[in-house]
Amino acid sequence: MVVFLGWTLLSVCLLVSASQAQNITAESGQNVTLTCRAPNNIQTMEWSRADLGREYVFLYRDGRETTVNQHRSFKGRVALQDKQMKNGNMSVILKNVMISDRGTYECRVKANKKKRRKRANLKTDPICSIYLSVVDPPGPTGEPKVNGPVGLIVGLVVSCVLIVSAFVGFVIYRKHKGEKSQGSH
Template sequence: MFPVTASLCSTLLIVGVFVFVSADQKSITAESGQNITLPCRAPNNNILAVEWSRADLGDEYVLLYRDGQLVPDDQHPSFKNRVDLQDRQMKDGDVSLILKNVTINDTGRYECRVKAGNNRRKRANLSGDPISIISLSVDPPGQTGGSVGVIIGLIVAAVFLVAAGFFIYRHIKNRKLI
């Protein structure tokens, strides 16, 4: 009797941890051709520089903003004239990225880094940890909703596990009464 209950509890715990951990990552799904915004908010307003990058691009940036302007040096060619900050004044620390006319090639993991401080003459060093990580998935036109299927699948699995746990509990309870 106890091993069944322990097994059920451990299964529910593992599923709960999986759902909790996967919910922590920011994911955005878009359809090819759309304009999208990748959200990022800095902890303060004294922003010297903003860098949006993707690890698979090597040393090239998606966007680099420093000293009040976009820096085209070392920007990956596929992002030229397609990216901008949502608010170049960065009110309330908003350094969200606008990506125009997304394509399947834009799929990837985007990282937002910010250099903050009081001295604007100091060169920004953006080698620290990202403050925001966004996983972008771009579907071909007419094929959005792939992530909805995964969410529905997880919900169905969770409902099934809860129902199975309830029936096992009732079965064990009924055995005690006999």
């Protein structure tokens, strides 16, 4: 009976945590909403990415946004979806997403006011986890764009291959034609 209750509790925990994980795919340049809900009366709410170290994506503490240790690539690009955070809405909007924004975003909250920390990086488990994938928008024909240096390099390589192939074909043709004319004398 105890084993059954243990497995049931574990299954429920896994279901709850799995329902919190999301995958979002966006085109470069779009705005994306990172959705999260939490209980009301939150003292601190932090959106972070593990690869940012001690810096964060967004931090809300004591009734206002804080940008002191915000990672420079997110400054001016992240805002609360609902400034009053009604019904526990901890969602943020990430504006003008870029390929470098790819990654797993986690939302952590702290409800009580004990042991206030000066820095972010809450040591609580994330209540939401979102993997953001960012792709280039399709070109005018609907096919993915090849941008900048990659397109230039591919174009140059293809051109070089065609020129070399034409030259080699011409040399072989001339050599073959020369052998034929020598053999007919």
